[in-house]
Amino acid sequence: MPEIDDLKKAGLKTTQPRLKILAALEKSPVRHVSAEDVFKLLLEEQEDIGLATVYRVLTQFETSGLVIRHNFEGGRSVFELNDADHHDHIVCVKCGRVAEFSDHDIEKRQKKAAEKAGFILQDHALYLYGLCHKCARQKNA
Amino acid sequence: MPEIDDLKKAGLKTTQPRLKILAALEKSPVRHVSAEDVFKLLLEEQEDIGLATVYRVLTQFETSGLVIRHNFEGGRSVFELNDADHHDHIVCVKCGRVAEFSDHDIEKRQKKAAEKAGFILQDHALYLYGLCHKCARQKNA
DNA sequence: GTATATGCAAAACTTTTGCATCCTT
DNA sequence: AAGGATGCAAAAGTTTTGCATATAC
Numbered sequence A, B: 001m002p003e004i005d006d007l008k009k010a011g012l013k014t015t016q017p018r019l020k021i022l023a024a025l026e027k028s029p030v031r032h033v034s035a036e037d038v039f040k041l042l043l044e045e046q047e048d049i050g051l052a053t054v055y056r057v058l059t060q061f062e063t064s065g066l067v068i069r070h071n072f073e074g075g076r077s078v079f080e081l082n083d084a085d086h087h088d089h090i091v092c093v094k095c096g097r098v099a100e101f102s103d104h105d106i107e108k109r110q111k112k113a114a115e116k117a118g119f120i121l122q123d124h125a126l127y128l129y130g131l132c133h134k135c136a137r138q139k140n141a
Numbered sequence C: 001g002t003a004t005a006t007g008c009a010a011a012a013c014t015t016t017t018g019c020a021t022c023c024t025t
Numbered sequence D: 001a002a003g004g005a006t007g008c009a010a011a012a013g014t015t016t017t018g019c020a021t022a023t024a025c
Helices: A002-009 A016-027 A035-044 A051-063 A104-116 A133-137 B002-009 B016-027 B035-044 B051-063 B104-116 B133-137
Strands: A067-070 A078-081 A088-092 A098-101 A120-131 B067-070 B078-081 B088-092 B098-101 B120-131
Touching (some): A002 A016, A016 A078, A051 A078, A088 B104, A104 B088, B051 B067, B051 B078
Parallel strands (some): A088 A120
Antiparallel strands (some): A120 B120, B067 B078, B088 B098
C-alpha cells in the first residue's frame, strides 16, 4: 500500500479518511478537483467522510506537499496531486478543461524577476486562460 | 473630468457611485485592493455606497476592461486599475506587499505554450510568491 | 418618463471551527 | 490509555441576488 508510506512520509497518521481521500485523488478521472468534487467522489463510493474533513485533510496534504492548491478564476480552490514534475496550467474559459505544460525558460526568468524586485522567490502560479481546440471550433453555444 | 470619459468609453452610465469608486481606485494609497477595501475607502470619505454596489460596479469595470481582477492566495479577489501597460505580480507571503514586473520573453513563451497545447490564449495570470526584502531581513515574528 | 442603477437585507457559496465521539498507535 | 482525527452543526467570510426606491438621460 504505497499510500500509507505517502502519509507516513508526510508525518500524518494513517487514518481511513486520509487514505480514502488520497485514493480518490489518484482514481479521479479529472486531475484538478475542488474539495466538493472530492467529497462527491467519496460519496459515490459510499465512503462516509464529512466535507469538513475533506477540507482539513486537503489542507494538511497541501502543507505536507502531497497536493498543490490552485486559485483559478471562479473563487474556489482546486487541488491536484503533487507529482514531482512541476508544471503550469492552461484552463479553457468555456469548458473548464485543464491542460498542463512546463517551460524551463519561464521558470528561470521568474526567479530573475523576483530577485530584481528584491524578493526571495518561494512559489509561483502561472495560469493561462483561453479556448481549447474543441471550444474554439464551436463558436456558438 | 476624465473619469466620465472612462465610463462612457466603457459603455456605462455615469452615476455617482461609479465615479466615486473609480476615484477611490485612483486615490488609493495601495494599488491592489479588495472590494471590502474599496468599500472602506469610500466610508472614510463619507460616501454612502453599499458593498453590493461596490461588487457590482467592480465586476462591470472588469468586464469593460477598466480594472483587472486577481485571485491571489487568500480566497478573495483583489482589483487594480487597468493601465495600458501590462505587468505581472509578486506578492510577499508575509506582509502582503505587492510588487509589479513585466517580462516580454515570458509573455512570448506563454503564447507559444498555449498554441502547443491547442489553445487560443485569451488571458493569463502570473503570480510569484516570496519574501520581500523587509520581511526576509526579520526572520522572527 | 423610462430604463437602469442603487441600497438594503437576505441568500448562496466556500471554507473554517467548536465540541463530543471515535480511531490509531 | 492518550492524543489526535473525525463528524456534525454552526459560524465566518466573501460574493450574489431580489426587490423597492432613487437616479441618469
